Amino acid sequence: xxxxxxxxxxxxxxxxxxxxxxxxxxxxxxxxxxxxxxxxxxxxxxxxxxxxxxxxxxxxxxxxxxxxxxxxxxxxxxxxxxxxxxxxxxxxxxxxxxxxxxxxxxxxxxxxxxxxxxxxxxxxxxxxxxxxxxxxx
Amino acid sequence: xxxxxxxxxxxxxxxxxxxxxxxxxxxxxxxxxxxxxxxxxxxxxxxxxxxxxxxxxxxxxxxxxxxxxxxxxxxxxxxxxxxxxxxxxxxxxxxxxxxxxxxxxxxxxxxxxxxxxxxxxxxxxxxxxxxxxxxxx
DNA sequence: CTGTGTGCAAACACTTTGCAGGTGT
DNA sequence: ACACCTGCAAAGTGTTTGCACACAG
Numbered sequence: 431x432x433x434x435x436x437x438x439x440x441x442x443x444x445x446x447x448x449x450x451x452x453x454x455x456x457x458x459x460x461x462x463x464x465x466x467x468x469x470x471x472x473x474x475x476x477x478x479x480x481x482x483x484x485x486x487x488x489x490x491x492x493x494x495x496x497x498x499x500x501x502x503x504x505x506x507x508x509x510x511x512x513x514x515x516x517x518x519x520x521x522x523x524x525x526x527x528x529x530x531x532x533x534x535x536x537x538x539x540x541x542x543x544x545x546x547x548x549x550x551x552x553x554x555x556x557x558x559x560x561x562x563x564x565x566x567x
Numbered sequence: 568x569x570x571x572x573x574x575x576x577x578x579x580x581x582x583x584x585x586x587x588x589x590x591x592x593x594x595x596x597x598x599x600x601x602x603x604x605x606x607x608x609x610x611x612x613x614x615x616x617x618x619x620x621x622x623x624x625x626x627x628x629x630x631x632x633x634x635x636x637x638x639x640x641x642x643x644x645x646x647x648x649x650x651x652x653x654x655x656x657x658x659x660x661x662x663x664x665x666x667x668x669x670x671x672x673x674x675x676x677x678x679x680x681x682x683x684x685x686x687x688x689x690x691x692x693x694x695x696x697x698x699x700x701x702x703x704x
Numbered sequence: 705c706t707g708t709g710t711g712c713a714a715a716c717a718c719t720t721t722g723c724a725g726g727t728g729t
Numbered sequence: 730a731c732a733c734c735t736g737c738a739a740a741g742t743g744t745t746t747g748c749a750c751a752c753a754g
Contacts, residue, residue: 447727447734467718477736482719484734500635500692502744503718522680527689541678543659548700552664555637556693563685584709584752604743614711619744621709639719640743 442491449476453484454493463497463505463523463532499525499532499557507534515553523557528565532557579628586613590621591630600634600642600660600669636662636669636694644671652690660694665702669694 435454439446456472457464464472469481485506488494492515497505513519520540524533540554572591576583593609594601601609606618622643625631629652631643650656657677661670677691 445733449735465718478718479720479737480735498635498637498694524682524686535683538680538682541680543675543678543695545661545675545695545697546672546700548703549661549695550698550703551695552697554693554695556691557635558680558682558688558691560682560689561687563683566685566687582708586710602743615743616712616745617710 438493442488442493444487444491444493449480450484450487453481454488457488457494457506457508460507461533463499463507463534465501465503465505467503469506497523497532497534497557498555499523500559501525501530501532505532507532510536517551517553520554520556524562525557525559526562526565527559528561531562531564533562575630579625579630581624581628581630586617587621587624590618590625594625594631594643594645597644598670600636600644600671602638602640602642604640606643634660634669634694635692636660637696638662638667638669642669644669647673654688654690657691657693661699662694662696663699663702664696665698668699668701670699 432451435451435458436446439450439454444450452473453469456469466478466482466485469485470476470478485494489496489506492509492513494506495509495513495515497507499505509515510519517540522535522538522540524535525531526533535558540556543551543554545551569588572588572595573583576587576591581587589610590606593606603615603619603622606622607613607615622631626633626643629646629650632646632650632652634642634644636642646652647656654677659672659675659677661672662668663670677693680688680691682688
């Protein structure tokens with residue numbers, strides 16, 4: 431378990447520390463994207479700033495990606511193994527208006543957009559809002 | 568000028584007040600989406616709270632729409648005349664990483680997404696990030 | 705007179721930075 | 730000894746609410 435976590439960190443050139451292992455552990459178990467405040471609550475006693483910097487490090491090393499889902503705070507989720515966070519790697523996210531969960535719809539790639547002339551694409555943030563299968567009766 | 572502004576407000580069932588006229592004026596002249604702090608700076612002396620509530624009113628009456636562009640703050644822009652803020656009315660937005668402007672690409676509708684079973688769509692927020700034509704050399 | 709709009713102040717939520725002490729190599 | 734990681738504190742940014750007064754119908 432811990433070994434796998436460590437390997438994942440190392441494979442992304444992140445020095446494995448206790449804190450980072452724990453955070454990655456949580457992110458791995460978490461099926462939906464999580465925000466910084468939510469992550470903080472997962473721990474008895476953890477420092478916002480440390481978590482913040484940990485997430486930042488993870489993001490810089492393409493271990494996780496962030497989603498601006500319109501809920502007022504950024505959310506983070508593990509990248510797919512092969513992900514390079516390029517436009518072609520991006521997928522759609524889904525924010526449930528009822529339970530507030532943000533899902534990675536990893537199977538649904540972001541559709542290609544034809545931008546106006548001289549507009550250069552770098553990345554895309556696409557969030558669908560609605561009701562998820564759990565909250566739908 | 569003022570007459571048109573007023574008519575627009577009335578057509579959306581918003582009582583025309585001095586403040587609202589000014590705000591709508593600014594939004595009309597503004598080619599790109601604007602954030603609350605930015606809007607505040609457009610005026611010599613204006614109250615955040617009032618602007619905030621004005622925008623909220625505008626939004627509730629479908630005069631403007633808001634975009635979560637990932638810049639950390641919400642941005643607002645005028646709706647098209649026929650807009651009902653339904654999923655089929657939505658268009659793509661473009662955030663320039665250089666100048667920070669957010670453009671409404673009103674001509675580019677948000678592509679239709681096939682959600683997983685039992686996921687119900689309500690709205691879509693799609694922001695493309697990159698370099699705009701002004702900043703591109 | 706009543707309901708709505710405005711301005712000021714303050715609370716709030718989340719993010720970000722500075723600094724000092726700790727840890728591992 | 731050095732580079733990096735962590736924890737505490739505090740500042741920063743943007744959003745939201747409470748309250749009292751102004752204003753128009």
